[in-house]
Amino acid sequence: MLAVLGKLWSFMQPCRSRALLFLLIAAVEMTVIALAPLSFKFIIDRAIIPGDREAFALILLIIGTVGTFGIAAGVAGDRLLARINAAVQQRLRMRLFSAMQRMGAERFQATPSGEHVSRFSVDLPVIEGAMTSMMTIGLQSLSVVAMSAVVLFSLQWSMALIILFGAALIYLGPQLLERRARTAFAAYREEFGEMTADVGEYVRGQAVIQGFSLQRTITARFADRLSGLFVSHYRRNAASATLDRVPMVSLLLMNFGIIGFGSYLALIQVISLGDLVAFFTIYTSMGNAVYNLTAVLPSVVDARVSLDRVTELLDMQEEEKSGLKTGLPLQAGPELRMEGLSYAYSDGREALKRVSLTIEAGSTVAFVGPSGSGKSTLLQLLLGLREPSGGALLLNEADLHALDGELYRSSIGVVFQEPFLFRGTLLDNIRIGKPDASMDEVIAAAQQADIASSIEALPDGYMTQVGEDGGNLSGGQKQRVALARALLRNPALLLLDEVTSALDPLSESAVGRTISKLSHGERTIVIVSHRLATIANADRIFVLRDGELAEWGTHDELRMKRGLYDSMWEQQTGDSTIEPVGQGGACDAEAKAERLSV
Numbered sequence: 001m002l003a004v005l006g007k008l009w010s011f012m013q014p015c016r017s018r019a020l021l022f023l024l025i026a027a028v029e030m031t032v033i034a035l036a037p038l039s040f041k042f043i044i045d046r047a048i049i050p051g052d053r054e055a056f057a058l059i060l061l062i063i064g065t066v067g068t069f070g071i072a073a074g075v076a077g078d079r080l081l082a083r084i085n086a087a088v089q090q091r092l093r094m095r096l097f098s099a100m101q102r103m104g105a106e107r108f109q110a111t112p113s114g115e116h117v118s119r120f121s122v123d124l125p126v127i128e129g130a131m132t133s134m135m136t137i138g139l140q141s142l143s144v145v146a147m148s149a150v151v152l153f154s155l156q157w158s159m160a161l162i163i164l165f166g167a168a169l170i171y172l173g174p175q176l177l178e179r180r181a182r183t184a185f186a187a188y189r190e191e192f193g194e195m196t197a198d199v200g201e202y203v204r205g206q207a208v209i210q211g212f213s214l215q216r217t218i219t220a221r222f223a224d225r226l227s228g229l230f231v232s233h234y235r236r237n238a239a240s241a242t243l244d245r246v247p248m249v250s251l252l253l254m255n256f257g258i259i260g261f262g263s264y265l266a267l268i269q270v271i272s273l274g275d276l277v278a279f280f281t282i283y284t285s286m287g288n289a290v291y292n293l294t295a296v297l298p299s300v301v302d303a304r305v306s307l308d309r310v311t312e313l314l315d316m317q318e319e320e321k322s323g324l325k326t327g328l329p330l331q332a333g334p335e336l337r338m339e340g341l342s343y344a345y346s347d348g349r350e351a352l353k354r355v356s357l358t359i360e361a362g363s364t365v366a367f368v369g370p371s372g373s374g375k376s377t378l379l380q381l382l383l384g385l386r387e388p389s390g391g392a393l394l395l396n397e398a399d400l401h402a403l404d405g406e407l408y409r410s411s412i413g414v415v416f417q418e419p420f421l422f423r424g425t426l427l428d429n430i431r432i433g434k435p436d437a438s439m440d441e442v443i444a445a446a447q448q449a450d451i452a453s454s455i456e457a458l459p460d461g462y463m464t465q466v467g468e469d470g471g472n473l474s475g476g477q478k479q480r481v482a483l484a485r486a487l488l489r490n491p492a493l494l495l496l497d498e499v500t501s502a503l504d505p506l507s508e509s510a511v512g513r514t515i516s517k518l519s520h521g522e523r524t525i526v527i528v529s530h531r532l533a534t535i536a537n538a539d540r541i542f543v544l545r546d547g548e549l550a551e552w553g554t555h556d557e558l559r560m561k562r563g564l565y566d567s568m569w570e571q572q573t574g575d576s577t578i579e580p581v582g583q584g585g586a587c588d589a590e591a592k593a594e595r596l597s598v
């Protein structure tokens, strides 16, 4: 309980003065509640038994005034707490979201998407619920217990001791069960995250599911997931119910003991009748308070699991933040050098093995190779999203990982194999990398990416809304919108990952020509592609095989070598004749490939 309180208090940092004011107001309200039962003693002993009507009226007036004051304090406290809760949630949502954005690529990919979502949809509401119940029922019950204890001792110490002992028993029972309950709560939360991830995946994969008629398979798989979830859900509910039940039983047993002992003391006239009534009233309100306190416990245990999950992410952000470095945005096409560059994924397998090469400043180079040869991994390293496990990656002679990753990536443009469009207009999607870009700049970028005429042909033009994941655009259109987005930044370094993979041969050729036009020496362009026709004009082509640099050169040089590149070219184009592209102009290879592939 204390650990949870400490953590929640730290989350309240920006509204601590409000929180302190709330505690003050709550203290007033609690005092009124805790002392209320004492009014019976005065009414019975000072008004009813002596038959004093004046005293009766005065006592009622005092009770009414104090009660009104207590209610007013309660209402003010409610308002304050509502505001504190909203502020804490807002801050946590923001911090969680920022932490997700700063998460390293490796860790992000290793976390199921449902995990990310359930931190927002499950953990934060649980924390809010626990905070509310701790700050209301919890706090109220604690104060009632403390103040009632003082009043009880002032009335009759032996009865007070017995009641306190009983109250401790009622409270300790659930505490002993807490660890087991926490394990059950954590297991449920984990399974729930997996289920959310499944649902998300099935939503995203609907086209494949329907296309392959996988509904039955998917439903059966989901049913398996639900049976796992059922078990953990049952265990969680059972643990929660036990946490509720144990104090209730203890309370009933205590009632029995106290009624007997208290009545006996009144019978032998150790205490007055007023004392006895006040005693029972205080005992009842104290018992209820202890019971309420234990009823808050399941939500606290639940919140502790949620707090652990949330703070794990927030603390990680601090770790990654502490590694931030300095640097300047790129002004012109940089030189990139790899010296014995290696990368191994967490399973230990090396996706890149001691790659050494130089990408000259302002040149256009391509990485090609069979599937799984390490092209995308290399691109991730170039993006600074993964750290090499061996060797060095130098940008203008500086270690790329000694640079501020955010600053570095803000001056480069990147287009991925699967272009992602955000919900919103096409204009928003293109402008997202440079929010202050003018409309003319946007149109120019769209023209460069060969998408301007398609956008202008749409009824709403640039204001066309794209559905979630760009669902209402063709693959080729999405790809070109993503290219326009990257070009809008006029990046010094442009990274293109399989940009033509979703395009038909004619569009591929058009985008290929666009890329050729972009290569005017002021920017460095790195292209990763399966489709050799797109990259045949590159200044240098690097061929990867099983993570190693197998060969490199221009298209003509590589064809002459009759190696891996040549055989890939032959496979893709069916062309086994070696005809230098250089003699027929820059677009020869591309035109030839186009001829062959159309």
Ligand SMILES: Nc1ncnc2c1ncn2[C@@H]1O[C@H](COP(=O)(O)OP(=O)(O)OP(=O)(O)O)[C@@H](O)[C@H]1O
Pocket (backbone or CB within 6 Å): 109, 345, 346, 347, 350, 351, 369, 370, 371, 372, 373, 374, 375, 376, 377, 378, 530
């Ligand atoms: N997240 C990952 N975890 C573990 N291994 C991975 C991961 N991503 C890729 N790999 C492995 O690393 C190797 C290189 O993969 P990579 O995606 O870089 O190849 P690629 O040349 O881009 O392939 P493709 O052309 O099919 O996209 C492969 O053996 C792949 O199985």
